[in-house]
Amino acid sequence: MRNTTLLHELIQASAERAGERIALSSGKLGLSYAALAAQCDGFAAGLMALGLARAERVAVYLDKRPEFVAACFGTAAAGGAFVPVNPLLKPDQVGYILRDCNVRVLVTSIERLALLQPVLASCHDLRQVVVVGEPKELPVMEGVSLHRWSELDDVPPHAGHRVIDTDIAAILYTSGSTGKPKGVVLSHRNMVVGAHSVARYLGNHADDTLLAALPLSFDAGFSQLTTAFHAGARVVLLNYLLPRDVLNAVVREQVTGLTAVPPLWIQLAQLDWPASVTGHLRYIANTGGRMPRETLSAL
Numbered sequence: 001m002r003n004t005t006l007l008h009e010l011i012q013a014s015a016e017r018a019g020e021r022i023a024l025s026s027g028k029l030g031l032s033y034a035a036l037a038a039q040c041d042g043f044a045a046g047l048m049a050l051g052l053a054r055a056e057r058v059a060v061y062l063d064k065r066p067e068f069v070a071a072c073f074g075t076a077a078a079g080g081a082f083v084p085v086n087p088l089l090k091p092d093q094v095g096y097i098l099r100d101c102n103v104r105v106l107v108t109s110i111e112r113l114a115l116l117q118p119v120l121a122s123c124h125d126l127r128q129v130v131v132v133g134e135p136k137e138l139p140v141m142e143g144v145s146l147h148r149w150s151e152l153d154d155v156p157p158h159a160g161h162r163v164i165d166t167d168i169a170a171i172l173y174t175s176g177s178t179g180k181p182k183g184v185v186l187s188h189r190n191m192v193v194g195a196h197s198v199a200r201y202l203g204n205h206a207d208d209t210l211l212a213a214l215p216l217s218f219d220a221g222f223s224q225l226t227t228a229f230h231a232g233a234r235v236v237l238l239n240y241l242l243p244r245d246v247l248n249a250v251v252r253e254q255v256t257g258l259t260a261v262p263p264l265w266i267q268l269a270q271l272d273w274p275a276s277v278t279g280h281l282r283y284i285a286n287t288g289g290r291m292p293r294e295t296l297s298a299l
Helices: 009-018 033-049 066-078 091-100 110-120 149-153 188-202 219-231 243-252 262-268 275-279 293-298
Strands: 022-026 029-032 057-061 081-084 103-109 128-132 145-148 168-173 183-187 209-212 234-237 257-260 283-286
Touching (some): 009 188, 057 066, 057 091, 066 168, 091 103, 110 128, 145 149, 168 188, 183 188, 209 219, 209 243, 219 234, 219 257, 243 257, 243 262, 243 275, 262 293
Parallel strands (some): 057 103, 081 168, 103 128, 209 234
Antiparallel strands (some): 022 029
């Protein structure tokens, strides 16, 4: 197995080993490791064409979708630092994060951009907005250039800035439940070693399917990606409304590993789980707080 020391190399290494295997499932879409690696490289080249400097911040404000993943890992490949923003945050909260860490590039949807426009004028370091999808028109914003995702994808290949494992890869913000959200700076080494460690103690392998139920802006949520990519496994991206949606996805996608937080586990424990789930779900993991004993017993 190729030795990986940089975050984006997790996808590249799995693409080299078995590029045809599915890396991401999102609804009816399945994206292979080769295709995901190409998307990451394409986005990295697009950022370089936009003039992204080494270690500059790229915020990603989207729901769970392949472009979210490609934007984060593509930013790492370009030598920038990605900032995954919780899609449930309100515009003022998003604006605070963009200002706090001096975001240069924002990746979002046209619908979310419309909500953010009133606060973006106060984000003085913002220079570029990349809009996912194919909107018919892009708004005009003073001091900010807007680009369609597809435009960046059409840029010729371009190597990213030189980075080493101790360089910054990401800034993940806390929930702000006890005050203003605080940015936690993570290096490539932090994230890669973490992926290796988690995959080792959970015994993750290429035949695993992990369900990304937690927000990707949360460290344990993003870890579902890094752990799976290290092992060459598949990740199912899920935007859910009800706990039943999570259970349905576990059964439908034949999920082998599920990580959640206590409030979600409490709700899941109240549902009727089909007996067939034991045929594929080999572990559950808890994070973000103590799981009540009665919940664990029910599960």
